[in-house]
Amino acid sequence: xxxxxxxxxxxxxxxxxxxxxxxxxxxxxGAEAWVLAGGLDTWDWLKDRVKRPSVVxxxxxxxSLREIQASGTGLEIGAMTPLSExxxxxxxxxxxQLLADAxxxxxxxxxxxxxxxxxxxxxxxxCWYYRDGWNCYRAGGNICYADTPTAMNxxxxxxxxxxxxxxxxxxxxxxxxxLDAQMVVRxxxxxxxxxxxxxxxxxxxxxxxxxxLEPGDLLTAVRIPSTWAGARFYFEKSRDRQVWDxxxxxxxxxxxxxxxxxxxxxxxxxxxxxxxxxxxxxxxEVRGQTVTDSLAEQAGQIAIRGVKPLAHNGYKVSxxxxxxxxxxxxxxx
Amino acid sequence: xxxxxxxxxxxxxxxxxxxxxDILYLAFWAGIAFILFHLIYAxxxxxxxVRAHAGGxxxxxxxxxxxxxxxxTRHTLAARAFHWIMAASMLALLITGFxxxxxxxxxxxxxxxxxxxxxxxxxxxxxxxxxxxxxxxxIWIGPSDIKEAVQRIKRQLGQDVEVKKHPKYxxxxxxxxxxxxxxxxxxxxxxxxxxxxxxxxxxxxxxxxLADETWGLVYxxxxxxxxxxxxxxxxxxxxxxxxxxxxxxxxxxxxYVDREHYLGHHDPKRWVVTRESGEE
Numbered sequence: 001x002x003x004x005x006x007x008x009x010x011x012x013x014x015x016x017x018x019x020x021x022x023x024x025x026x027x028x029x030g031a032e033a034w035v036l037a038g039g040l041d042t043w044d045w046l047k048d049r050v051k052r053p054s055v056v057x058x059x060x061x062x063x064s065l066r067e068i069q070a071s072g073t074g075l076e077i078g079a080m081t082p083l084s085e086x087x088x089x090x091x092x093x094x095x096x097q098l099l100a101d102a103x104x105x106x107x108x109x110x111x112x113x114x115x116x117x118x119x120x121x122x123x124x125x126x127c128w129y130y131r132d133g134w135n136c137y138r139a140g141g142n143i144c145y146a147d148t149p150t151a152m153n154x155x156x157x158x159x160x161x162x163x164x165x166x167x168x169x170x171x172x173x174x175x176x177x178x179l180d181a182q183m184v185v186r187x188x189x190x191x192x193x194x195x196x197x198x199x200x201x202x203x204x205x206x207x208x209x210x211x212x213l214e215p216g217d218l219l220t221a222v223r224i225p226s227t228w229a230g231a232r233f234y235f236e237k238s239r240d241r242q243v244w245d246x247x248x249x250x251x252x253x254x255x256x257x258x259x260x261x262x263x264x265x266x267x268x269x270x271x272x273x274x275x276x277x278x279x280x281x282x283x284x285e286v287r288g289q290t291v292t293d294s295l296a297e298q299a300g301q302i303a304i305r306g307v308k309p310l311a312h313n314g315y316k317v318s319x320x321x322x323x324x325x326x327x328x329x330x331x332x333x
Numbered sequence: 334x335x336x337x338x339x340x341x342x343x344x345x346x347x348x349x350x351x352x353x354x355d356i357l358y359l360a361f362w363a364g365i366a367f368i369l370f371h372l373i374y375a376x377x378x379x380x381x382x383v384r385a386h387a388g389g390x391x392x393x394x395x396x397x398x399x400x401x402x403x404x405x406t407r408h409t410l411a412a413r414a415f416h417w418i419m420a421a422s423m424l425a426l427l428i429t430g431f432x433x434x435x436x437x438x439x440x441x442x443x444x445x446x447x448x449x450x451x452x453x454x455x456x457x458x459x460x461x462x463x464x465x466x467x468x469x470x471x472i473w474i475g476p477s478d479i480k481e482a483v484q485r486i487k488r489q490l491g492q493d494v495e496v497k498k499h500p501k502y503x504x505x506x507x508x509x510x511x512x513x514x515x516x517x518x519x520x521x522x523x524x525x526x527x528x529x530x531x532x533x534x535x536x537x538x539x540x541x542x543l544a545d546e547t548w549g550l551v552y553x554x555x556x557x558x559x560x561x562x563x564x565x566x567x568x569x570x571x572x573x574x575x576x577x578x579x580x581x582x583x584x585x586x587x588x589y590v591d592r593e594h595y596l597g598h599h600d601p602k603r604w605v606v607t608r609e610s611g612e613e
Contacts, residue, residue, distance in 0.1 A: 135340035142350050142552050148540045204440040
């Protein structure tokens, strides 16, 4: 089992000055290379000596990756933009408050100054069996230690498990999905734009990664279309302590409301499944309806259909239900 | 080349995890190599053998042949249904088992275990059907087959030896069946145990059912059987689509072989048929 030593194993550090240089390095070193954004996820892995890349590509010297550009069609946020800058940005606050709300509750102020939007959505799961270096499915083994009869799995998933029961830890991911954001991914072959909903990969498809990013890929920007600009937003993060903690569960919703009725809505929860989950059944149920307590209750019941709690996370069923209820009430507030 | 993947358990002991991808690639390329070899063999060597042994055509009108009907049942409807259900489930298992490993990603697990259960049920059915309703021993290899195998090899090498025509199932078919049986029992036996590692309505998940080392062996055996199936499936499909074997493939579709092929390839004494029943 891994032990924190605070001394990282040696690696070759590159600090490219442009995206093209970074892509050249990632292309050259492939799976040997590790992309370093804010470092909040990275340093744990390296200090614990669980991940041992031979090359680290630090994106911190590429100014073009930390720009926020507003246009008539939406917003493009560089992947290296610190979360605190996302929170403070005027266009985000005016039009996409949902993202500001989500980014504002990530960890602590210091971490939001250092952590980036790209890093927040790309970070690995916090399952301690996996992060402690246990040879589980996600680490290339053939077992999920968090889903054994004696496992401690209070923080693990109640939805969408497929062998692995780890959850996505990102706070901004559900907000971006609710805003129909798109991820701009570049590699040696060119650029591709991936819907946020397709960016996150569950264990049923690939048990060893959380996103579509493969060796050689670089998330360069997040595009938020104007579709939901100025909509009625609701974000809530439930956690054990009110600062510097990962979500036990979170909900992000964006609703277009007219005369008290929901014209259209996106509801996404995180911390409940290996990926952020858009609750389309709930959306279908409430679309066109006037917001009432009974509608919110009904939405909460639909949200928990098919949940499969583990030994120690039964509370997440109530949590999920209540987060959804409050998000529907929030849409009507 | 690496044969197995190793990992460590929570106590730091080194344990088997599964077969390595190298074995999968080895099985795949071995199957391709066999097909290429056979293509050359069939194009270059077989015509020489045919010329050397020309003149021994089938007796289609006299003696025992006179009683042979136009269509001879080779596979009953039940046997054909089993074959195609098994083929479909096996293809689904191979695709869902190996495609994600080579980069074609999709949600594969549910399709995989459902196909595995379907394969298991179809094999159980086949065992009962073959044991009680078919000529059970016709598909198995016995001591007398060794002599025939030697004779056939000698003939393939150009020696002028007498070789009897085939019984209902030629020796190579029976060898293939034996290989499929062994690989099949390996993947089914281990696959059923592996159901305890995933969420299904069939059994309660328990990753601690076996010790770490034993689980490793289960995964390795499952992988080895599956890799063997890659090779067996490739070669099987190759022979099924070869023009000179199409009459056999058709028999698996329609159930019968015609009189000419029967008399040309099979020994009526070793595969007895009557005009009334089409088969005895």
